[in-house]
Amino acid sequence: MRVLVTGGTGFIGSFLVDRLLADGHGVCVLDNLDPRVHPGSRPEHLAPGAELLVGDVRDRERCTAALDGVDAVVHAAAAVGVAQSLYRVEHFVDVNIRGTATVLEGLLARRDRRPKLVVLSSMTGYGEGLYRRRSDGRLLRVDVRSEVEIRRSGWEPVCPETGEPLAPMPTPEESALLARNVYALTKRYQEEVVLPHGLGGNAPAR
Numbered sequence: 001m002r003v004l005v006t007g008g009t010g011f012i013g014s015f016l017v018d019r020l021l022a023d024g025h026g027v028c029v030l031d032n033l034d035p036r037v038h039p040g041s042r043p044e045h046l047a048p049g050a051e052l053l054v055g056d057v058r059d060r061e062r063c064t065a066a067l068d069g070v071d072a073v074v075h076a077a078a079a080v081g082v083a084q085s086l087y088r089v090e091h092f093v094d095v096n097i098r099g100t101a102t103v104l105e106g107l108l109a110r111r112d113r114r115p116k117l118v119v120l121s122s123m124t125g126y127g128e129g130l131y132r133r134r135s136d137g138r139l140l141r142v143d144v145r146s147e148v149e150i151r152r153s154g155w156e157p158v159c160p161e162t163g164e165p166l167a168p169m170p171t172p173e174e175s176a177l178l179a180r181n182v183y184a185l186t187k188r189y190q191e192e193v194v195l196p197h198g199l200g201g202n203a204p205a206r
């Protein structure tokens with residue numbers, strides 16, 4: 001199978017590239033080598049077996065070229081980080097939402113190949129996630145707290161009813177979304193934009 005990994009020189013993408021190559025797939029990477037993430041040209045950590053197309057996911061032509069002959073896309077390219085998203089609002093919205101839309105449209109134009117799409121979401125879409133109250137094991141969601149609240153009660157969330165410390169738990173995918181910052185909102189929107197198109201599922205092995 002030939003797989004396109006957008007953002008494939010990044011932290012998660014590059015490990016995924018290694019795994020895909022090890023499993024015998026052909027891998028192409030589309031990445032703009034964002035200078036906030038990469039100091040120079042092709043990073044040494046990118047596996048030599050991966051083809052690198054330097055380009056922006058928002059660039060329709062570059063995206064179209066990268067999608068040629070591809071059976072599956074893992075869309076990992078993104079503007080990443082909660083703090084930066086609070087002042088680089090336009091950039092985060094543009095890369096994460098328009099970028100995803102550009103990749104999606106490119107794939108929809110190739111529907112005859114039945115390409116698959118995997119989009120990397122983020123736990124930030126679930127706010128603080130799920131916690132367990134130690135005293136009685138009750139599971140509860142904690143709302144995102146203000147800086148003032150964190151200073152008052154400490155970094156780890158406490159139970160709003162009893163004030164006791166809470167233990168973090170894995171947050172189930174079907175939990176209600178609770179995105180409270182620009183990064184989280186763009187990640188949540190990415191998911192909601194792609195899911196109705198039904199491009200997930202198992203791609204045929206080649």
Ligand SMILES: NC(=O)c1ccc[n+]([C@@H]2O[C@H](COP(=O)([O-])OP(=O)(O)OC[C@H]3O[C@@H](n4cnc5c(N)ncnc54)[C@H](O)[C@@H]3O)[C@@H](O)[C@H]2O)c1
Nearest residue numbers: 007009010011012031032033034056057077078120121122
């Ligand atoms: N690292 C985490 O803890 C974490 C957790 C949850 C979700 N994610 C998601 O996983 C994905 C990858 O995250 P990461 O931690 O590897 O981030 P990263 O910053 O290391 O990698 C992102 C890659 O995307 C590239 N990129 C950025 N803007 C681009 C654009 N406009 N066009 C093309 N390439 C672009 C960057 O150059 C970089 O190589 C993101 O979607 C992120 O939201 C990451």
